[in-house]
Amino acid sequence: MERLNGAHESAGVLTDTDEPGIPIPGGTLTEVFGKQVAQTPDAVAVEYGCHGEHQLSYAELDARAERLARRLVAGGARRGGRVGVLVERSAAVVVTLLAVAKTGAACVPLDARSPEARLGEILESVGCALLVVDAHSAQHPAAAGRRTLLVGEDGVPEGPSDAVDRPYDEPGAGAAGAGDVLYVMHTSGSTGAPKGVRVTHRNVLALACDRVWRGGAHERVLFHSPHAFDASTYEIWVPLLSGGRVVVAPEEINAPLLRRLVGGGRVTALWLTAGLFGALATGDPGCLEGAREVWTGGDVVPPDAVRRVVEACPGTTLYNGYGPTETTTFATRHRIHPGPPADGDIPIGRPMDHTRVHLLDAELRPVADGGTGQLYVAGAHVAAGYEGNEALTRERFLPDPFGARGERMYATGDLARRDTAGDLRYVGRADRQVKVNGFRIEPGETEAALTRQPRVAQASVVVDKDGDGGGRMTAYVVLAEGADDGAAGVDGVALRRALQEELPSYLVPDDVVVLPRLPLTANGKIDRARLAESSGVPALVERWVRRRPAQLAVDDPVSGARLTYARLWQRSGRLAAALA
Numbered sequence: 307m308e309r310l311n312g313a314h315e316s317a318g319v320l321t322d323t324d325e326p327g328i329p330i331p332g333g334t335l336t337e338v339f340g341k342q343v344a345q346t347p348d349a350v351a352v353e354y355g356c357h358g359e360h361q362l363s364y365a366e367l368d369a370r371a372e373r374l375a376r377r378l379v380a381g382g383a384r385r386g387g388r389v390g391v392l393v394e395r396s397a398a399v400v401v402t403l404l405a406v407a408k409t410g411a412a413c414v415p416l417d418a419r420s421p422e423a424r425l426g427e428i429l430e431s432v433g434c435a436l437l438v439v440d441a442h443s444a445q446h447p448a449a450a451g452r453r454t455l456l457v458g459e460d461g462v463p464e465g466p467s468d469a470v471d472r473p474y475d476e477p478g479a480g481a482a483g484a485g486d487v488l489y490v491m492h493t494s495g496s497t498g499a500p501k502g503v504r505v506t507h508r509n510v511l512a513l514a515c516d517r518v519w520r521g522g523a524h525e526r527v528l529f530h531s532p533h534a535f536d537a538s539t540y541e542i543w544v545p546l547l548s549g550g551r552v553v554v555a556p557e558e559i560n561a562p563l564l565r566r567l568v569g570g571g572r573v574t575a576l577w578l579t580a581g582l583f584g585a586l587a588t589g590d591p592g593c594l595e596g597a598r599e600v601w602t603g604g605d606v607v608p609p610d611a612v613r614r615v616v617e618a619c620p621g622t623t624l625y626n627g628y629g630p631t632e633t634t635t636f637a638t639r640h641r642i643h644p645g646p647p648a649d650g651d652i653p654i655g656r657p658m659d660h661t662r663v664h665l666l667d668a669e670l671r672p673v674a675d676g677g678t679g680q681l682y683v684a685g686a687h688v689a690a691g692y693e694g695n696e697a698l699t700r701e702r703f704l705p706d707p708f709g710a711r712g713e714r715m716y717a718t719g720d721l722a723r724r725d726t727a728g729d730l731r732y733v734g735r736a737d738r739q740v741k742v743n744g745f746r747i748e749p750g751e752t753e754a755a756l757t758r759q760p761r762v763a764q765a766s767v768v769v770d771k772d773g774d775g776g777g778r779m780t781a782y783v784v785l786a787e788g789a790d791d792g793a794a795g796v797d798g799v800a801l802r803r804a805l806q807e808e809l810p811s812y813l814v815p816d817d818v819v820v821l822p823r824l825p826l827t828a829n830g831k832i833d834r835a836r837l838a839e840s841s842g843v844p845a846l847v848e849r850w851v852r853r854r855p856a857q858l859a860v861d862d863p864v865s866g867a868r869l870t871y872a873r874l875w876q877r878s879g880r881l882a883a884a885l886a
Contacts, residue, residue, distance in 0.1 A: 327659030328515045330686060334482050334507045336407045338547055343368045346549045353526075354397040354554035358572055360460070362397060364549075367404065370461050374405035377463045381455055382435040385410030385482055388490065390429055390437040391533065392416045392446060393457065397554055399533050400542055401461025402438050403489075410482040411435075412504070413489040415534040420810045422447040424500065428492055432502055432693055484508040490693050491536055493631050494739075494748040494813060502693030509634040510539060512686035514547040516659045518639060523598035523623070524548070528567065528576035530555035535744075536631045537577045540601075561590035568596040577627070579744025580605040580775030587611035591618035601639075603627040604744040605775040606732060607652045616644050628654035628732065630746070632702070632716045634687040637661055638730055653729035654722070661685035663730065664708060664715060665722060673723075680736050681722045684708070684715035740769050742777045745812040752781060752813050755805055761786050762801065764824055767815060768837045781815035782837055784823055 331338045347365035354360045362370065375383075383389050389406045391413055393399050406413040414432050416425055425448035429437070437454045439446070444456055456464045488507045492500040527545040529552050531537040545552050553573050557563060559582065567573040575598060578586065583602040586593055591614040594600055600615070600622055607626050615624065629637035640655025657663045665679035666672060673679035684706045691699035706715040721733040739748050749767035756765035764784040771777035783801065798818030805814045825833040 327517055330508060330512050330515055330660060332484065334407070334484055334486070335488060335510055335543070335547070336404070336482070336507075338511060339404065340368070342547060342549055349549060350551050351546060352397050352400050352552045352554065353572070354556070356556045358553065360397070362401075362460075367401065370401050371404035371408060374401060374457065374461060374463050375408035377455055378405055378409050378411070378436060378438075381453060383409040383411040384435070385486065387411040388414050388432045388434045390414045390416055390432075390434040390452075392418055392425070392437055392443045392449065393440045393533075394418065394442045395529070395533065395554065396440070396459045396461075398440055398457045398459055398461040400529070400546075400552055400554070402457060403533070403542065405461075406438075407482070407488060407507075410486065412487040414502075415489060415491060415532075415538075416448070417532050417534040417810070418443045418446055419532075420534075421806070421808050423808050424810060428500060428502070431499075432490055482507065484511070485690075487690060489539075491534065491631050493746055494751050499751075501695065501698070503631045504690040504693055505539075505631075505634055506690050509687060509689060510543050511547070512660045513539065513634050513636065513658070514543050518625075518658065519544050519548065522574075524550055524575045526551045526553050526572060526574045528553050528555055528573045530559050531577065536635045537579075537604075539635045540577055561586055561593040564593040565590075568594060571596065573597065575599040575601070577601045579603070580607045581743040582775075583615075584608045584611040584775050587614040591615045594622055595619040597622050599623045599625060601625045601627045603629075603654070605741040608775065609652060612642055612652060616642075620644075626652045626654055628730075629658075629683070629687070630716070630718055630720075632689045633661075633683045633718075634689060637683045637687055637718075638663060640729060651731060653725065653727075653731050655729050657683075657685070658687065661687050662706075662709070662715075664706075665724060665730075670704075670707060676723060676726075678721050678723045678733050681718045681720045681730070682706075682715040683718060684713060688714055688716050740771065740777075741775075742769060742771065742779065743775065743812065747779070747813060749779075752779070752805070752809065752815060755808050755813075756781055756783055756801065756818075759801060759804055766824055766832050766834060766837055768834060770838065778817070779815040780837075781818045782821050782824060783818060784821055 343364045348363050350361045351364045351367040352362040378389060383406065389409070389411045391399070391402050391406065393402060403413055414428065414434055416428065429448065429452070435453070437449055437452045438457060439449055439454050440457055440459065443449065444454070458464055484507050486507055487504045488510055489505050490502045491505065492502050494500065524544055527541055527550060529538065529541040531541055542552055544550070553567065555563070564586070578600060580602055587608070588611065594615055595618060597619070602624065603626050612624060615622070624642040626640045626642060627636045628639070629635055636658055638655045638657050640653045642652060662684040664672065664682040664684065666682055667679055688703065691703055702717050703714045704717060706713040709715070719736045719739055721736050722730045723733055725731055738750065739746060741747065747769065749769065752767045753765045756762050762783050763786040765781055767779060767781045769777055769779050798820055801818045802814060825836040
């Protein structure tokens with residue numbers, strides 16, 4: 307049973323102390339994996355293909371990664387260096403991540419669906435010496451002019467090389483330590499530039515050795531998240547460092563696929579973002595029947611979705627997992643018990659092993675029991691900092707006043723409270739950062755991209771979230787003087803199209819509304835509350851309202867009444883009239 311540490315309870319420190327967690331293995335991730343290979347060389351490590359017809363044993367995965375690592379070293383990979391991985395989800399991703407770790411370099415996972423400019427910015431900021439590509443990404447614009455290494459879907463390097471059987475005799479290759487960076491994963495940044503989070507070997511080992519994974523539920527874990535998303539850390543390394551199996555999803559997740567994978571016994575555990583979990587629970591909650599554990603989170607988990615899945619899948623255990631990328635995927639977890647939650651929402655629970663959580667006020671003082679404070683995470687999950695941004699690292703990774711000398715805590719920016727049972731409950735964001743559809747979004751990054759457009763003077767972004775972890779992002783812009791939205795051809799559609807060339811899809815607003823000016827508060831700041839009142843009305847509706855307000859109608863989902871768009875616009879806060 308978990309409880310608050312009695313010595314720290316008054317200090318607002320939440321930890322699990324009834325029994326010590328499994329000690330974090332010494333050495334690097336590759337050394338720990340090597341021990342697993344020695345223990346279970348013939349066990350299946352990776353399963354892939356439409357029907358799971360292809361498999362790699364632990365010995366085969368290790369040998370394949372070793373072969374690729376030699377090619378990487380020949381291509382310039384070194385300890386402390388950075389190797390980009392621009393490969394579609396496949397067995398090749400698993401092989402490549404292990405191979406990069408073997409060289410002593412850090413992996414920089416890249417999503418080929420991201421805009422060329424963003425990928426180029428990431429590659430330049432981390433100084434990638436080498437880029438691993440596959441047949442799908444070999445001609446990607448981000449690879450142009452860079453040293454690349456082509457791998458097949460099975461992770462085998464393609465093309466002749468004299469490096470395949472050559473030992474690691476290059477200086478600095480293959481000599482990583484536990485504190486070295488294993489990967490640099492990028493998240494949305496408030497300045498308009500993505501933030502590269504440096505996660506170490508020890509960080510991932512601390513995650514993988516947690517007691518919560520024991521018991522057999524994670525024998526076969528589904529790998530379906532983009533490898534540039536931190537959920538993939540759980541999906542790959544939790545099973546591989548404990549003798550389990552990574553099951554590579556053959557396509558994007560949907561209910562029929564899950565029924566086939568889970569119902570057929572190929573998958574015993576998986577992660578779903580709160581948004582995807584909610585969508586599946588609404589459409590086909592029984593698709594998860596047969597899974598031993600389903601983890602969800604990344605945003606507020608809808609209680610109704612939980613109820614639907616619990617009723618349809620009584621043999622499945624649900625967990626709500628919480629944690630920013632800076633805390634190595636999960637910082638806390640809560641096992642969801644059947645029945646309605648006591649306070650209507652789903653707790654984010656208690657800290658993972660080797661992790662501590664503080665609820666502090668603006669002066670870094672513990673809040674009173676039941677009070678709301680900012681959530682700080684300390685312990686072995688806390689990342690090394692931000693790549694190339696020591697100022698931001700010092701701002702967000704602070705000395706832990708409740709820990710030993712030299713220990714740090716990460717300021718999540720999330721607000722939480724502790725309920726009477728001792729569980730943490732998420733309250734909201736201390737700043738404007740939000741999560742939509744499982745992605746952490748800094749509205750400031752979208753605003754910065756808009757104001758970089760030559761005919762945009764001001765921009766403000768509002769996110770209107772729904773109860774299922776999803777939502778809509780609306781951007782409001784004021785055009786620069788002389789940039790008329792009609793004659794000059796500048797409108798919301800054109801601006802949105804421009805953003806699609808620069809930002810990943812989850813940072814592109816659903817609607818862009820051109821306004822004569824932005825509303826201001828009494829102290830001169832942008833009045834985002836007033837903007838939020840109208841964020842559900844898209845730009846095209848605004849245009850139709852002004853042209854023919856009585857000709858179009860919509861069904862009110864609540865009353866069933868037939869409303870004109872003009873009436874809908876009026877209900878949204880009368881922003882148009884206020885700014886006319």
